[in-house]
Amino acid sequence: MRKLFIIFIAVLCCFLSGCESDEIDEINFVSVMGFDSDNKGGYDITLGFITPEGESIYTADLKTVNSKSVDITDKLLSSGKRKMYFGHLKSIVISQSVLKESNNLKDILSSASFNNDVSMDTVILCTSQKAADIVENITKSGDGLYIWDFYKNNKNNTYMSKKLTLADAIKMCDTQNGIFIPKISVSDEKIDIQKGILCQNYNFVGELNNDETQGLIYILGEGKGKSETILTENGQESFNIKSNDVKIEFFDNKHLNAVINVKIKAENISNYKSEYSKVLEEQIYKKINNALNKLKELNCDAAGISYNLMRTNNKLYNKFESENMFKNMIINL
Numbered sequence: 342m343r344k345l346f347i348i349f350i351a352v353l354c355c356f357l358s359g360c361e362s363d364e365i366d367e368i369n370f371v372s373v374m375g376f377d378s379d380n381k382g383g384y385d386i387t388l389g390f391i392t393p394e395g396e397s398i399y400t401a402d403l404k405t406v407n408s409k410s411v412d413i414t415d416k417l418l419s420s421g422k423r424k425m426y427f428g429h430l431k432s433i434v435i436s437q438s439v440l441k442e443s444n445n446l447k448d449i450l451s452s453a454s455f456n457n458d459v460s461m462d463t464v465i466l467c468t469s470q471k472a473a474d475i476v477e478n479i480t481k482s483g484d485g486l487y488i489w490d491f492y493k494n495n496k497n498n499t500y501m502s503k504k505l506t507l508a509d510a511i512k513m514c515d516t517q518n519g520i521f522i523p524k525i526s527v528s529d530e531k532i533d534i535q536k537g538i539l540c541q542n543y544n545f546v547g548e549l550n551n552d553e554t555q556g557l558i559y560i561l562g563e564g565k566g567k568s569e570t571i572l573t574e575n576g577q578e579s580f581n582i583k584s585n586d587v588k589i590e591f592f593d594n595k596h597l598n599a600v601i602n603v604k605i606k607a608e609n610i611s612n613y614k615s616e617y618s619k620v621l622e623e624q625i626y627k628k629i630n631n632a633l634n635k636l637k638e639l640n641c642d643a644a645g646i647s648y649n650l651m652r653t654n655n656k657l658y659n660k661f662e663s664e665n666m667f668k669n670m671i672i673n674l
Contacts (some may be wrong), residue, residue, distance in 0.1 A: 375472030389480035462621035556632030
């Protein structure tokens with residue numbers, strides 16, 4: 342039923358935009374695209390798409406196009422007799438090798454945002470594998486909504502992941518000195534989203550492991566609805582995070598100082614004991630502290646702490662503004 346609804350919406354959109362009914366048979370609806378390096382200065386761009394035809398209402402397929410640029414050109418827009426339509430694009434997957442080349446991320450984000458058909462809610466992901474392999478597995482899922490469902494249903498340890506949209510990525514790159522891109526992988530045809538990579542000024546600088554990723558989520562105040570598991574004498578105890586509030590205060594003490602107050606409310610799923618609170622607090626503190634240390638080590642402010650200072654105390658920001666302001670900032674958690 343959901344697949345039928347998707348195709349119905351696609352067809353309806355084409356009618357509203359002035360397409361004639363016979364033009365529907367000439368369109369492929371792209372749901373996911375991936376960028377790999379061709380090792381010659383160009384890109385292998387893989388498109389996963391659905392075609393409204395056949396007994397099952399639609400057919401899922403994919404195609405790889407070699408291109409000198411990341412732009413959605415005529416080479417990408419056509420596939421034999423069919424035109425590629427990007428109005429239903431759900432996710433963009435970028436290989437890590439592409440991100441390691443200067444300004445490639447900027448070019449990809451700009452090209453996608455300038456295309457009027459591409460939604461700003463499109464999910465941005467990276468991978469250390471071939472993006473083409475990820476696109477193939479997502480396309481096999483059928484309707485291209487796999488990534489959205491992955492986040493929505495909180496499956497497969499999604500707590501360790503963070504959702505990044507095209508709109509968020511562009512805003513972060515424009516306003517702060519760092520961005521975190523969630524990492525997607527595939528094993529035995531099973532897709533998972535964990536960890537992530539860090540980019541500064543659109544260039545790859547490093548990675549965050551699972552615990553550091555969780556720490557970053559807490560710093561951003563996005564822990565609500567997630568879960569945390571601690572080890573006890575009886576095995577494991579799980580907690581649901583009910584709220585995650587963050588307050589950052591800055592002050593001048595010869596050096597720029599920041600105090601980050603993280604307040605978390607958690608609910609034990611099974612049998613609660615008072616000593617669990619201390620264990621949970623220490624575990625969360627360690628994750629946040631490790632995330633901060635990694636960000637400072639790489640001078641990559643993916644948490645937007647310096648941007649927070651600029652918005653709340655511009656005078657103090659201007660006094661300490663420099664290329665290494667975040668790296669030199671004294672942070673108390």
